[in-house]
Amino acid sequence: xxxxxxxxxxxxxxxxxxxxxxxxxxxxxxxxxxxxxxxxxxxxxxxxxxxxxxxxxxxxxxxxxxxxxxxxxxxxxxxxxxxxxxxxxxxxxxxxxxxxxxxxxxxxxxxxxxxxxxxxxxxxxxxxxxxxxxxxxxxxxxxxxxxxxxxxxxxxxxxxxxxxxxxxxxxxxxxxxxxxxxxxxxxxxxxxxxxxxxxxxxxxxxxxxxxxxxxxxxxxxxxxxxxxxxxxxxxxxxxxxxxxxxxxxxxxxxxxxxxxxxxxxxxxxxxxxxxxxxxxxxxxxxxxxxxxx
Amino acid sequence: xxxxxxxxxxxxxxxxxxxxxxxxxxxxxxxxxxxxxxxxxxxxxxxxxxxxxxxxxxxxxxxxxxxxxxxxxxxxxxxxxxxxxxxxxxxxxxxxxxxxxxxxxxxxxxxxxxxxxxxxxxxxxxxxxxxxxxxxxxxxxxxxxxxxxxxxxxxxxxxxxxxxxxxxxxxxxxxxxxxxxxxxxxxxxxxxxxxxxxxxxxxxxxxxxxxxxxxxxxxxxxxxxxxxxxxxxxxxxxxxxxxxxxxxxxxxxxxxxxxxxxxxxxxxxxxxxxxxxxxxxxxxxxxxxxxxxxxxxxxxxxxxxxxx
Numbered sequence: 334x335x336x337x338x339x340x341x342x343x344x345x346x347x348x349x350x351x352x353x354x355x356x357x358x359x360x361x362x363x364x365x366x367x368x369x370x371x372x373x374x375x376x377x378x379x380x381x382x383x384x385x386x387x388x389x390x391x392x393x394x395x396x397x398x399x400x401x402x403x404x405x406x407x408x409x410x411x412x413x414x415x416x417x418x419x420x421x422x423x424x425x426x427x428x429x430x431x432x433x434x435x436x437x438x439x440x441x442x443x444x445x446x447x448x449x450x451x452x453x454x455x456x457x458x459x460x461x462x463x464x465x466x467x468x469x470x471x472x473x474x475x476x477x478x479x480x481x482x483x484x485x486x487x488x489x490x491x492x493x494x495x496x497x498x499x500x501x502x503x504x505x506x507x508x509x510x511x512x513x514x515x516x517x518x519x520x521x522x523x524x525x526x527x528x529x530x531x532x533x534x535x536x537x538x539x540x541x542x543x544x545x546x547x548x549x550x551x552x553x554x555x556x557x558x559x560x561x562x563x564x565x566x567x568x569x570x571x572x573x574x575x576x577x578x579x580x581x582x583x584x585x586x587x588x589x590x591x592x593x594x595x596x597x598x599x600x601x602x603x604x605x606x607x608x609x610x611x612x613x614x615x616x617x618x619x620x621x622x623x624x625x626x
Numbered sequence: 627x628x629x630x631x632x633x634x635x636x637x638x639x640x641x642x643x644x645x646x647x648x649x650x651x652x653x654x655x656x657x658x659x660x661x662x663x664x665x666x667x668x669x670x671x672x673x674x675x676x677x678x679x680x681x682x683x684x685x686x687x688x689x690x691x692x693x694x695x696x697x698x699x700x701x702x703x704x705x706x707x708x709x710x711x712x713x714x715x716x717x718x719x720x721x722x723x724x725x726x727x728x729x730x731x732x733x734x735x736x737x738x739x740x741x742x743x744x745x746x747x748x749x750x751x752x753x754x755x756x757x758x759x760x761x762x763x764x765x766x767x768x769x770x771x772x773x774x775x776x777x778x779x780x781x782x783x784x785x786x787x788x789x790x791x792x793x794x795x796x797x798x799x800x801x802x803x804x805x806x807x808x809x810x811x812x813x814x815x816x817x818x819x820x821x822x823x824x825x826x827x828x829x830x831x832x833x834x835x836x837x838x839x840x841x842x843x844x845x846x847x848x849x850x851x852x853x854x855x856x857x858x859x860x861x862x863x864x865x866x867x868x869x870x871x872x873x874x875x876x877x878x879x880x881x882x883x884x885x886x887x888x889x890x891x892x893x894x895x896x897x898x899x900x901x902x903x904x905x906x907x908x909x910x911x912x913x914x915x916x917x918x919x920x921x922x923x924x925x926x927x928x929x930x931x932x933x934x
Contacts, residue, residue, distance in 0.1 A: 382925055389928075557927030580924065 343518065345374045345542055346525035348387030349535015355379045360543070362516050364429050373518050376543035378551035381510065384539035385555050388481040388508040391536025396478045396506040404453030407504055410531040411446035414439070417527060421492060424519040428491055441595060442496040448598050449500040456505065456603050464611070471614040476607035478506035479584060480559035483552045485545055487564040490592065491517035492524060495540075497592040498564050501602035503537055507560070510552060511540045518542040545570075553577035560606055563587040584608075633829055636863060641784045644823045645858075647815035647851050656846040659887045669882070670920055673913050676881040677704065678712035679899045681739055681870065683907045684719060685746075685838065691726045694719055698730035700932050705914045708921075714910060715899035716769060720745070721762040728766030739769035739804070743794060746808075746837035748773035752790060759797040770794070771804040771834060776811045779821060787821075788828045795829035804832035804870055809848045810840035818848055822855035832868035838905065843873025849884065853891040866895065872905025878916040881909060908934050 344351040356377035362370045374380075395403075414421070418439050425435035457476055464472040482502050487494025491514055502509050513521030525540045541548060549570065553561055554577045561574050566589045578585045586605045590597040664672055682701045684693060694717075701714045716737035719727050724740045731738060740762035744750035750758075759770055772794050778786045795803050805825040809818050825833050833852055836843035849871045856867045869888065875881055881904060888896050896902050911934055915926035 385925065551925060554923075555925040555927075556930060557925065581927070581930075 340371065343371050343373050343522040343542070345376055345380060346522065346529070346538070346540040347380065347384050347536075348390070348539065349529060351525070351529075354543070355383065362518065364427060368427075370428065370517075370519055373542050376541040376548060378548065380541055380543075381548050381551045381555070384510040384541060385481060385552070385557050387536035387539055388510050389557055391534055392478075392480055392508045394534055395503070395508055395537045398506070400454035400457070400506075403504065403506065404450045406532045407446055407450035407453060407500065410527060410533065411443050411450065413527045413531045414443050414446065414524075417523070418443075420523060421520055424523060425491060428517045428519060438490070438493045438593065441593060442493050444595070445493075445496055445598055446500050449504040449603070452501075452600060452603060453504050456600060459600060460604050460607070466613070469616055471616045472611065473614070474609050474611040476505070476604060477610050479606050479608055480507060481557060482507045482509045482560040482562060482606055483555070483558045484509050484511040485549060485561075485563040485565065485570065486511055486513050486521070487592065488514045488516065488545070489565075490514065492520035493592045494564050495521055495524065497590070497597060498562060498588070498602075499538055501598075502562070502606050503533075505603045505606050507606050508537045509539070510558070511538065512545050512548050512552065513540055513542045515542075515544055549573060550577070553583070554580055556581045558583060560584040560586070562605070564592075565589065633827065633863075633865070636827060638827055639823070641788075641820055641824050642782075644816070644820040647819050647854075649815055649847075652815060652847050652850055656850050656887070659846065659850075659890065660883050662883075662886050664882050664886070666920075670917065672882045672885055673878060673917050673920075674712060675897065676878065676885060676904065677910065677913050677917075678715060679903050680714040680910050680913075681716045681718045681872070681903050681905045682714045682910060683717070683838070683872075683905055685741060689720060689723055691723065694723045694726045695730050696933075698727055698736070700910075700934075701731060701736045702734045703932075704910060705918070705931060708914075708918065711914075711917070715903055718771065718905065721758055721765065721767075724762050724765035724767045737768040738766060739771055740765075740767035741771045741773075741806075741837075743772040743790075745771070745773055745806075746839040748775050749777075752793060755790070755794060756797045759794050763797070763799055763801050767801055769802045769804060769832075770798050771806055773806045773808060773837060774821060774825065776808055779812070779817070779824075784820070784824055788824050791825055791828035791830065802831040802868075803829065804834045804868075805830040806834045806837055806872075807852075808837055808840060809835050809844075809852075810842050815847065815851045818851045819855055822852050823859070826855065826859045826865075826867050830867060832870050832903070834870040834872055834903075834905065836871075836873040836905075838873035838907075841874070844871035844875055844905075846880075846883065846887065850887060850891065853888060857892055860892075866901065868901040868903070869896065870903040870905055875904055875906050876908045877912045878909075881913065910934070 354374040354376045358375040359372045360375045421439045422435045461475045466472040574585050684697050701717050704711050713736050716739045717727050718739040721740050727738045742759045742762050743755035807821045911931050918926050
């Protein structure tokens, strides 16, 4: 008797759990051959709201983790991704990539996570500074995470675009709400499963599938979102981001990189999601020879 | 065994024979309340009503007069950006903070409730509990939230529990008495029903689910069981008793579900803060954020609201 294959239900990822969308809706994207990729959650604005609540709740704990521990966890994500490589390759091929492209995409994704894992306990030293001031103060600046960051992931890739933006955000101690690629959503949810089995606390990364046009507004206008980032070059979306950001002075960034380029990663992607905190610490008067700082 | 506040004429039932509660039935019924769709104007009205029913609470070992004054200010100025918001119903504090709170809310219509009787455990002799209560009343408490002796209750000493409540009621004088059953420790819904009956016959003006120190606290199942007890008591004696779920009601949706439950179980008479309260510390901000969301169309952040 022929075995009937059990198909996977792709659900969204909020607060470390995999609920169905609150709206109960779904859509069925197809690949170029006209095959259905699956029934995918068509998330609503209420899923956005729930995700932001989850991200806010997770922020305190995640940002206060020891930097070294955050690095270990990012490394762990890479390890788990490596272990499930075959599944990602298969999904990428199903979504239209060639075998070579798919393998390259997964490999670069893993390496990118390792790259940012390494930065976790180093970026503050490199970015921070001790500032010369003309008064009796020891003045220094450190980078602290923004808070909850909204992410509109690259729409033309399934995995690498998402990983490339999410990794520096969480490496810097932020939490995020991600709108995945609408047409290529499979790897985003499988990546959520990787996150869920990698010691990443629930709520640090929340991933929603569905129509960006429906979710961008509630996410970008949300008063509890501190930053927004967009991977893409649609000028309408960029304008919308800028307008909505004015509501509560969200910091916004957008990227138009080719993420498949092994060099499309750098320290400044971490600092894009940081605020600079400068401290004026009173000290004794510094006179030339007796200076102690 | 009788109390002097107008319930001495009641013939006391045998509390060991309090009605049994059908747990599955309660769960069924409760899940229905959660499926009502309350939107737009109805939602807004419900939210404002919920705000006006809140007992804004701080019951921590680290409470200071400053913290209590800050909370009392919040009780009267929930979100000043928004005109025509009601105040909360009351502030709820420890007896040592009643004086501070009474002064801070004087003239605003916000009442001062004080927990007493060795809250939250209730593990103290009756004399201490009476002194605790009298002190709070003398300091200016309008309402007393007492805890029952759960240990005695669970050992079947219902008369002890009854007498204690009656004695505290007497010590309250003009202050209204809320009796906390601490349902999280009562184990079964049958016990919740029995404790409710005891409290109401002994002189409670309100029955209240929990101290907020024990989880689970005010689940809808427990609240529903208590509402049914209140309804039966009203039908039997004609006396109206108030209800206060406390602990765990931290969001607007849950508050609205509770209001629906009250309306459909007891009727409109209970939909005022005279007869229904929420004991909560973080509910107010969530309700305020919902109200602002409805008016601005934008999801809100706690950063822009005063601290709980």
